[in-house]
Structure formats: C-alpha cells, structure tokens
Amino acid sequence: MKILVTAKRVEDPESKIKVKPDGSGIVQEGLKYKINPFDEIGVEEGLRLVAKHGGEVVVVSIGGKEVQEQLRHALAMGATRAVWVNHTGPLDQMGVAGLLQKVAEKEKPDLVILGKQAIDDDQNQVGQYLAEFLGWGQATFASKVESLESEQEKNKVPALQMGADNKSVRVVREVDNGLATLECALPAVVTTDLRLNLPRYASLPGIMKAKSKPIEELTPAKLSVDVTPKVQVLKMASPPPRKAGIKVPDVATLVDKLRNEAKVV
Amino acid sequence: MAAVLEQARSGAVPVGGAFLFNDVGSVRITTPELFTEEQRLYLKTALQFSTEQVLPQAEKIEAKDNALLRDLLRRAGELGLLMIDIPEAHGGLGLDKTTSLLIAEAMSLQGSWSVSFGAHTGIGTLPIVWFGNEAQKQKYLPKLATGELVAAYALTEQGSGSDALGARTKAVLSPDGKEWILNGSKLYITNAAFADVFVVFAKVDGDKFTGFIVERGSPGFTVGPEEHKMGIRGSSTCPLYFEDARIPRENLLGEVGKGHKIAFNILNYGRLKLGAGVLGGMKLQLRNALLFAQERKQFQTAIASFPLTREKLARMTTLIHAVESMTYRTSGLVDAVMAGADKTAADYSARLIAAIEEYAIESSIMKVYGSEALGYVVDDAVQIHGGAGYIEEYPVERAYRDARINRIFEGTNEINRMLIAGMLLKRTMKGTLPLFEVAQAVDEDLTAERLPKARVQDELAAEEQAAENLKRLAIYTLKVAAETFGAEIEQRQEVLATVADIVMDAYALDSVVTRTRQAAGEGKLDAVRVAMARQFATEANVQSYARARRALCATVKGDALEEHLAKVARLELFTPYDPVELRETILQAVEKASGYPLSAV
Numbered sequence: 081m082k083i084l085v086t087a088k089r090v091e092d093p094e095s096k097i098k099v100k101p102d103g104s105g106i107v108q109e110g111l112k113y114k115i116n117p118f119d120e121i122g123v124e125e126g127l128r129l130v131a132k133h134g135g136e137v138v139v140v141s142i143g144g145k146e147v148q149e150q151l152r153h154a155l156a157m158g159a160t161r162a163v164w165v166n167h168t169g170p171l172d173q174m175g176v177a178g179l180l181q182k183v184a185e186k187e188k189p190d191l192v193i194l195g196k197q198a199i200d201d202d203q204n205q206v207g208q209y210l211a212e213f214l215g216w217g218q219a220t221f222a223s224k225v226e227s228l229e230s231e232q233e234k235n236k237v238p239a240l241q242m243g244a245d246n247k248s249v250r251v252v253r254e255v256d257n258g259l260a261t262l263e264c265a266l267p268a269v270v271t272t273d274l275r276l277n278l279p280r281y282a283s284l285p286g287i288m289k290a291k292s293k294p295i296e297e298l299t300p301a302k303l304s305v306d307v308t309p310k311v312q313v314l315k316m317a318s319p320p321p322r323k324a325g326i327k328v329p330d331v332a333t334l335v336d337k338l339r340n341e342a343k344v345v
Numbered sequence: 346m347a348a349v350l351e352q353a354r355s356g357a358v359p360v361g362g363a364f365l366f367n368d369v370g371s372v373r374i375t376t377p378e379l380f381t382e383e384q385r386l387y388l389k390t391a392l393q394f395s396t397e398q399v400l401p402q403a404e405k406i407e408a409k410d411n412a413l414l415r416d417l418l419r420r421a422g423e424l425g426l427l428m429i430d431i432p433e434a435h436g437g438l439g440l441d442k443t444t445s446l447l448i449a450e451a452m453s454l455q456g457s458w459s460v461s462f463g464a465h466t467g468i469g470t471l472p473i474v475w476f477g478n479e480a481q482k483q484k485y486l487p488k489l490a491t492g493e494l495v496a497a498y499a500l501t502e503q504g505s506g507s508d509a510l511g512a513r514t515k516a517v518l519s520p521d522g523k524e525w526i527l528n529g530s531k532l533y534i535t536n537a538a539f540a541d542v543f544v545v546f547a548k549v550d551g552d553k554f555t556g557f558i559v560e561r562g563s564p565g566f567t568v569g570p571e572e573h574k575m576g577i578r579g580s581s582t583c584p585l586y587f588e589d590a591r592i593p594r595e596n597l598l599g600e601v602g603k604g605h606k607i608a609f610n611i612l613n614y615g616r617l618k619l620g621a622g623v624l625g626g627m628k629l630q631l632r633n634a635l636l637f638a639q640e641r642k643q644f645q646t647a648i649a650s651f652p653l654t655r656e657k658l659a660r661m662t663t664l665i666h667a668v669e670s671m672t673y674r675t676s677g678l679v680d681a682v683m684a685g686a687d688k689t690a691a692d693y694s695a696r697l698i699a700a701i702e703e704y705a706i707e708s709s710i711m712k713v714y715g716s717e718a719l720g721y722v723v724d725d726a727v728q729i730h731g732g733a734g735y736i737e738e739y740p741v742e743r744a745y746r747d748a749r750i751n752r753i754f755e756g757t758n759e760i761n762r763m764l765i766a767g768m769l770l771k772r773t774m775k776g777t778l779p780l781f782e783v784a785q786a787v788d789e790d791l792t793a794e795r796l797p798k799a800r801v802q803d804e805l806a807a808e809e810q811a812a813e814n815l816k817r818l819a820i821y822t823l824k825v826a827a828e829t830f831g832a833e834i835e836q837r838q839e840v841l842a843t844v845a846d847i848v849m850d851a852y853a854l855d856s857v858v859t860r861t862r863q864a865a866g867e868g869k870l871d872a873v874r875v876a877m878a879r880q881f882a883t884e885a886n887v888q889s890y891a892r893a894r895r896a897l898c899a900t901v902k903g904d905a906l907e908e909h910l911a912k913v914a915r916l917e918l919f920t921p922y923d924p925v926e927l928r929e930t931i932l933q934a935v936e937k938a939s940g941y942p943l944s945a946v
Contacts, residue, residue, distance in 0.1 A: 096939070284428060
C-alpha cells in the first residue's frame with residue numbers, strides 16, 4: 081500500500097517564542113525548528129503499516145528550502161521518498177489542503193495521514209478540508225486502545241487496522257467521552273492524536289540512507305493551485321500574563337468568592 | 346610567528362604539535378560550525394536518546410541497575426550509536442572521528458552512562474577493530490555494533506596503573522598448544538559485571554606483554570565484586586580474576602609481545618575522545634546552573650543577576666568554548682589525514698592508528714584540559730546552587746562527584762602533562778618539530794626587542810599576538826630547560842608540567858581565535874565569540890607568565906635567571922579587558938539561549 085504523510089516544519093516548543101513588537105509575526109532569530117510532533121506520529125504509523133502490509137511511505141511538506149530538513153528527518157525515520165512543495169509566503173489552511181489535494185491526486189495513495197493539528201498555530205483544519213476536497217472518508221484524532229507502555233507499542237504494532245481485503249481501515253478515535261471506532265473505505269484521510277504511538281528516532285544508518293533518497297520538487301504553479309489566502313492574519317499578540325493567585329483561609333471564603341466575585345457557582 | 350614548517354605552507358595537513366610553530370589561522374580548522382548536515386542529524390538523534398532515554402533514568406542507573414544499563418546499550422545499538430568506529434564490512438558505519446567525538450559528546454550528559462558507553466565503544470571494541478584478525482572481527486564486531494554483546498577492557502592491575510607495562514598477569518600456552526592459560530588479576534574494570542567480551546593484557550611467559558580476548562564464562566575466569574566509587578556509581582567497576590583461566594589459542598589479539606601497541610594506541614584515542622566526553626556534561630551543567638540561578642531568589646533578586654554569579658556562568662561558557670574549539674580541531678586533523686583513504690584497504694587500521702598517534706600531543710592536551718575544565722565547571726555549578734548543590738537530590742551534586750575520575754583515568758593528568766612536553770622534545774630530536782630552531786629565532790627577537798605584530802589587524806589582533814607570544818613563551822621556557830638539564834630533564838617534572846600548561850593555553854587560544862575568525866567568514870566578527878576569546882586570553886596570560894617565571898626559577902639561578910625573566914617579560918604585551926563588560930556580552934547570549942550559546946543543533 082502507498083501512504084502519504086505530511087511533515088510540517090514548526091517551531092521547536094522548547095525555543096522561547098516571542099511576538100514581534102509590531103505584531104506582524106514572531107521573532108525567528110535563534111529559533112529551532114522540528115517536524116510537527118503529530119506529523120511525526122503519522123510518519124511512524126505509516127512506517128508500521130508498511131512494515132506489516134508492504135508498500136511505501138511518501139512524505140510531503142510545503143515551504144521554502146528549509147523544510148527539506150523535516151523531509152530528511154522523515155526519510156531518515158524510514159520513508160521511501162519525499163515531495164517538496166516549494167512555496168514561501170502566506171498560506172492558509174485551505175491553501176495547504178488544496179496543495180495536498182493535488183499531491184494526493186498525483187500520488188494516488190491508499191491513505192493520507194496527517195497530524196490532527198500543527199503545534200505552531202493549532203488550527204486542526206487541514207485534514208478535514210483535504211478529505212472534503214478529495215471526496216474521501218475521514219477519521220480524525222486516531223488513537224489506540226492499548227497504552228503507550230504496552231507490548232503492542234514495544235513491538236511497533238500499527239494501531240490502524242486494515243480490513244481483510246485491504247480496502248478499508250478501522251480507526252479508533254479519541255473523543256470527549258472516550259473512544260469511538262470508525263471504519264473507512266480506502267482511500268481515506270486519517271489525522272493522528274497524541275496517543276497513537278511513540279515515534280522512532282532517526283537512526284544513524286537511517287540518516288545515512290536518507291542522503292540518497294529522492295526529494296521531488298513541486299510548486300503551487302505546477303500543481304495549478306491558487307494559494308491566495310482567504311484568511312488574513314491581522315496581528316499577533318502574546319497572551320496576557322496570568323495574574324497572581326491568592327490563598328483563602330477556609331472553604332466558606334472560597335465558596336463566597338466563587339459565588340460573588342467569580343460568579344461561577 | 347613565522348611558519349617554519351614547509352609542510353604547513355604547502356597546505357598539507359599539519360603534523361602533530363605543529364600548532365606551536367605555525368601562525369594562528371595558517372590552517373583552516375574543523376569546528377562545530379562546519380559540521381555536515383548528516384553530522385548534525387546524528388548529533389540530534391544522539392542528544393534525543395540521551396535526554397529522553399538516559400537522563401530520566403539517572404536515579405535507576407545510579408542505583409547500579411545493570412540490566413537497565415545493558416538495555417540502554419542495546420537501544421543505543423538499535424540507533425547505530427555503537428557503530429561509528431566499526432567498519433561497514435563488520436556491521437558498523439565506519440564514520441569519521443569527528444562524528445565519533447560528537448556522539449561521545451552527546452552521550453556525556455550522564456556520567457555513569459557515558460563511561461559505560463565509552464568503555465564499550467572505545468577501549469572495549471576498538472582493540473578488536475584495530476588489531477583483531479578477520480575471524481575475530483567477524484565473530485565479535487557485528488554483535489558489538491548492535492549491543493548484543495558488551496565489551497570491556499582490562500589493563501590496570503593492583504601494581505600497575507600508569508606503568509601499564511608493569512602488569513603481572515601471566516599467560517602460557519597449554520602443553521597441548523590449544524589454549525592460553527592465564528593467571529593473575531585485573532582491577533577497576535568498567536562494564537565488568539555484565540560485559541561478554543574482555544580485552545585482557547597479560548605477559549606471555551611472564552615477559553612478553555600481549556593482548557587477549559577473553560569471553561565471560563571462560564573456565565577459571567571470574568568477575569569480582571563491585572567497587573564502591575566516589576562517582577559514576579551507576580557504572581560497573583569490578584576486579585577480574587584469572588586462576589588457570591583457559592582461553593582458546595585463537596583468542597590471542599595481535600601478536601605476542603605487541604600488547605603495548607594495542608594499549609598505547611587505544612589510550613591515545615581515548616584521550617582525544619575525552620575532550621568530547623566532557624563537553625556534553627559541561628553544557629548541561631551550565632544550563633542547569635543558569636536555570637537554577639534564574640529561579641533562586643535572595644534579597645528579592647534572582648541570583649542570576651548578581652555579578653559574582655554572572656562571572657561564574659561566563660567563565661563556564663568560555664571554558665566550554667575553548668574545549669569545544671580544541672576538540673573538533675583535533676578530530677578534524679585526524680580526519681584530514683584519513684580523507685580519501687580506502688576504508689576497505691588492508692592497511693586502513695594501521696594508517697588510522699598512525700594518524701591518531703600523530704596527534705598524541707593534541708590528544709593529551711584534550712585529556713588534561715578537558716578534564717580540568719570539567720572540574721572547574723562542575724565546581725562553579727555547585728557553588729551557584731549553594732546549599733542545594735550539596736544535596737543528592739540535585740543532579741549537580743552527582744555531576745561534581747562524577748567529574749573527578751576524568752583527571753585520573755586514560756592516563757593521569759600528571760602522566761599526560763609529562764607526555765605533552767616530553768613528546769615535543771622527542772619529536773624535536775626526531776626532526777619533525779623545529780623546537781630549537783624556532784627557540785633560537787625567538788631568543789634573537791627577544792634580545793633585539795623586536796616582536797612580530799599580529800598578521801590580521803582585526804578586533805582579535807591582540808589575542809592573535811597573545812596566542813603567538815604564549816607559544817614563544819612555551820618554546821623559550823622549554824629550550825632553557827632542555828639546555829640546562831640535558832637528558833636529565835625527564836626528572837624535572839615540575840618544569841615539564843609547567844611548560845605543558847603554557848602549551849595547552851596556547852593551543853586553546855590559537856583554536857579560539859581561529860574559530861572566531863573562521864565563523865565570521867568575510868563578515869564581521871561575532872561580538873559574543875570575541876568576548877569569549879578576550880576573556881580566555883586574559884586568563885591565559887595571567888596564568889602562563891606566572892608559570893613561566895616559576896619554571897625558569899626552577900631551572901636557572903642568579904644573573905642568568907634575571908636575564909631570562911627580563912626576556913620573557915617582553916612577551917607579556919597583552920592588555921587585559923574589562924572583565925565586567927566581557928562577561929555581560931557573554932551572559933546575555935547565554936541567557937538568550939538558556940545555556941551554551943553556540944550549540945551545533
């Protein structure tokens with residue numbers, strides 16, 4: 081089977097992120113970047129499925145030359161080849177989904193796996209748009225029944241289960257009140273939640289091999305996608321600093337404050 | 346200083362020790378800024394392994410959980426971290442020494458793990474890589490590469506430490522000629538409790554020092570109880586006993602009577618690697634100390650804003666920068682010699698060993714300087730932690746204890762100081778280094794009171810000249826001692842050690858200035874790097890001239906002494922900088938990066 085997985089380049093959450101004084105964006109100097117952790121989980125799941133069922137994982141990223149770093153990371157984890165959509169400049173969620181739609185139509189994968197969201201803007205929209213654009217079934221927030229300490233996880237058993245004839249996929253989803261199970265006809269779009277798997281590290285032999293794996297370059301123009309954003313970012317701002325808390329002497333005072341000051345009970 | 350070596354002028358790789366006679370920046374040096382994309386990715390994986398798999402388990406490791414340590418080695422093996430120095434033909438990756446060192450750096454965040462990893466990949470595995478025959482390589486290396494087998498190295502004995510060849514363990518061939526029979530014992534053997542393969546040195550027939558491969562479970566071979574150590578408590582350290590231990594005849598490693606070649610070459614590489622093996626720990630301690638100082642408030646003020654705390658943090662950073670600059674410069678020299686060599690050639694190992702041996706002076710510098718820099722860094726880190734630094738709960742307490750062994754193993758720092766000065770003299774005698782020729786020129790310049798100016802007139806011109814003058818100081822002092830004592834100089838350990846100290850500061854300052862200029866390319870020098878170079882130059886000058894005077898006082902007397910002192914005083918041109926300004930420039934970068942500001946990934 082062929083699995084297409086996304087690998088967005090995002091700011092490393094361990095970097096100190098600061099908004100520019102004029103609110104036009106964040107200060108990029110000195111920032112570190114990495115593959116979106118949810119996408120990394122997607123790559124891992126793709127690799128496990130391929131290990132079990134055969135086939136290949138193709139990884140895709142959109143951005144300037146620098147996103148090749150994230151593509152190489154996915155290749156070093158074990159993806160077979162990469163597609164790089166070379167685009168700098170503003171891009172909104174529909175633009176991303178539009179580009180991925182064309183890549184998917186070109187690659188014709190059985191499954192597209194994306195992170196449920198990217199940790200930079202936490203939009204949680206692209207997977208859903210993409211399924212809609214492609215007219216495919218979708219299963220968002222894929223999770224698994226077993227814990228991340230389980231034997232299944234240690235043995236890298238894929239959490240996504242293929243139907244007997246490899247024409248459908250069974251996905252356990254994390255929802256507010258527990259787990260829901262969906263069965264989707266293939267091809268389908270799946271987005272990953274945090275508790276789907278623990279991604280492998282890029283091994284040293286993997287990194288060496290990744291050097292010679294191909295990265296195909298595409299552009300929005302080549303894919304005939306108009307990426308003019310419909311969503312405009314007007315201004316960015318840091319959240320206001322949290323006010324210091326107070327200690328109350330007893331429960332009665334707490335209840336009183338909750339009722340009369342916070343007006344929540 | 347005029348480049349005396351024709352060979353250096355030709356653009357070839359400089360010979361070992363040449364830095365002392367070549368101009369600052371005359372040869373491009375390897376630095377973290379020049380790491381390849383692959384090297385950065387290797388480093389990332391290794392650091393991720395260290396921070397996610399090793400550090401969170403530090404307490405279990407320290408409780409001597411040998412099964413865990415072994416499991417970590419196996420997991421490191423899965424990632425290829427044990428494969429760097431093993432050839433591809435035998436299940437390894439056969440990568441360059443710079444890569445090997447940067448992995449060692451990444452593994453050094455936790456002391457016990459670092460030592461266990463180093464014993465396995467370095468002293469345990471390398472003797473077989475370099476000196477094993479094809480059958481031995483095929484049998485052991487693929488499994489050592491994956492961590493399925495764990496290796497150890499047994500050289501030290503009760504009566505022979507630094508004097509390694511004084512070993513008393515004895516090997517004789519059995520009457521039927523099928524086995525070696527070993528008798529004796531070994532002491533302080535890392536990984537002993539769980540290693541499968543031991544490289545053991547014994548004297549064949551009581552006089553021919555020889556290496557052997559001994560497998561766990563060999564009849565007559567037992568591993569003794571764990572030692573209770575000051576630091577690196579999680580690593581296993583036990584004695585080994587051989588009581589008519591029988592090992593197959595084919596387990597002879599190398600040739601009978603050639604064990605010293607194994608032992609010394611393994612030590613050379615271990616010393617080079619030690620510089621890297623302290624870097625990760627130093628960077629972690631800097632970060633932890635900074636974060637602690639930013640949290641800890643006294644007099645309603647974070648202690649990170651007190652000048653004496655800032656001074657310590659800046660000093661730690663400068664030391665790390667110096668060690669880092671020397672470390673990768675030195676591994677880069679070995680790689681440059683080996684560039685383009687056919688890794689599958691029969692003589693590849695022999696050439697590699699020779700390349701590492703070539704830079705034995707630099708390797709001894711890495712060992713001494715690296716271990717002592719680590720000592721200063723952990724000491725400052727404990728001090729910044731105050732009372733908390735003395736409590737086991739805080740990792741810095743362990744780091745302080747763990748650091749101490751570095752000044753002892755891989756040849757004590759005393760032995761290595763003797764080697765630095767001793768090898769300079771030996772290579773001068775052999776004619777590969779021009780000590781006396783250059784010393785003569787230095788003497789003439791000093792007598793005539795003319796000293797060449799820095800070649801590059803930039804913001805680091807004074808530091809360049811300070812580095813050149815430190816070299817002149819070392820050369821001049823060593824020449825006076827050599828002329829005064831002749832062959833007896835070997836007994837003058839204080840003088841030799843002092844020269845070694847000046848040589849080390851010269852290598853460090855030369856490396857720091859060169860790196861800073863290289864990093865700027867054609868552009869402007871980076872202010873933080875310049876501040877570190879200036880801070881380093883200031884400290885190195887204060888120390889070195891006092892040391893030189895002391896060495897001269899221990900060498901000559903009376904008028905001759907006065908004359909020498911007057912001459913070396915002419916070298917001391919460096920005007921120190923305002924230390925407060927320097928450390929503020931450095932510290933702002935450290936604060937911005939939440940730790941060491943020049944990290945490669």
